[in-house]
Amino acid sequence: xxxxxxxxxxxxxxxxxxxxxxxxxxxxxxxxxxxxxxxxxxxxxxxxxxxxxxxxxxxxxxxxxxxxxxxxxxxxxxxxxxxxxxxxxxxxxxxxxxxxxxxxxxxxxxxxxxxxxxxxxxxxxxxxxxxxxxxxxxxxxxxxxxxxxxxxxxxxxxxxxxxxxxxxxxxxxxxxxxxxxxxxxxxxxxxxxxxxxxxxxxxxxxxxxxxxxxxxxxxxxxxxxxxxxxxxxxx
DNA sequence: CCATCTCAGCTTTTACCCAA
DNA sequence: TTGGGTAAAAGCTGAGATGG
Numbered sequence: 001x002x003x004x005x006x007x008x009x010x011x012x013x014x015x016x017x018x019x020x021x022x023x024x025x026x027x028x029x030x031x032x033x034x035x036x037x038x039x040x041x042x043x044x045x046x047x048x049x050x051x052x053x054x055x056x057x058x059x060x061x062x063x064x065x066x067x068x069x070x071x072x073x074x075x076x077x078x079x080x081x082x083x084x085x086x087x088x089x090x091x092x093x094x095x096x097x098x099x100x101x102x103x104x105x106x107x108x109x110x111x112x113x114x115x116x117x118x119x120x121x122x123x124x125x126x127x128x129x130x131x132x133x134x135x136x137x138x139x140x141x142x143x144x145x146x147x148x149x150x151x152x153x154x155x156x157x158x159x160x161x162x163x164x165x166x167x168x169x170x171x172x173x174x175x176x177x178x179x180x181x182x183x184x185x186x187x188x189x190x191x192x193x194x195x196x197x198x199x200x201x202x203x204x205x206x207x208x209x210x211x212x213x214x215x216x217x218x219x220x221x222x223x224x225x226x227x228x229x230x231x232x233x234x235x
Numbered sequence: 236c237c238a239t240c241t242c243a244g245c246t247t248t249t250a251c252c253c254a255a
Numbered sequence: 256t257t258g259g260g261t262a263a264a265a266g267c268t269g270a271g272a273t274g275g
Contacts, residue, residue: 153238153239154238154239155238184264184265184266185265185266185267186265186266194239194240195239195240195241196265196266197239197240197241197242197266197267197268198238198239198240200266200267200268201267201268204267204268216248216265216266217265
């Protein structure tokens with residue numbers, strides 16, 4: 001469904017995104033050519049193997065980007081939230097999408113066609129630089145994810161994941177840091193390359209150890225230092 | 236031997252439909 | 256609209272297998 005209410009000039013995550021340096025006039029030009037869609041949870045935005053025709057920009061909500069293996073197991077490559085762009089790497093390298101993107105909650109996502117995006121990069125070096133930064137950031141995260149899987153055990157990986165969630169989705173409350181993200185145990189498992197059973201067991205253990213409290217999918221971090229210790233990281 | 240995975244079976248929660 | 260019934264999904268646990 002088309003949602004004309006979202007305007008690039010006034011988009012809430014604008015200052016966090018790669019288009020933060022564009023002038024209001026130029027943004028209104030993009031605004032005129034972009035398409036905004038509202039997605040329900042679990043709706044696919046693009047599929048692995050499809051050709052990219054433009055860039056997706058998350059306005060609100062959350063999206064998981066994952067690869068599926070031959071046995072149907074998913075591995076989540078990254079999560080995208082407000083201000084994040086998706087599908088830009090394949091657009092730049094002229095390759096089909098390497099992963100599938102699916103919403104994990106209700107989301108508003110803008111689509112900017114390839115021509116417009118290319119024109120922005122050619123005429124706005126600062127924006128091109130922000131895109132490069134995003135690319136470098138994603139690459140760094142991917143390297144970190146590989147290292148985590150190779151070097152850490154499952155317990156450490158889950159603790160490290162909760163700490164990255166703290167930085168990204170943490171909300172300080174009375175009893176601890178509430179994580180403002182709702183993932184199934186299976187999705188948590190897909191993020192750290194393990195089975196959902198292992199995640200369930202570890203969550204129960206963390207709960208028993210007083211590190212976290214859990215209410216359904218809602219996780220609250222109670223003991224951050226202990227979580228750092230469990231993740232084998234130094235605060 | 237230990238950490239982890241896989242499988243099976245169970246309980247709980249959620250979603251959906253339908254009648255009142 | 257709400258309450259009950261039902262099915263599906265999610266969550267949990269134990270046992271055994273596997274691989275380093």
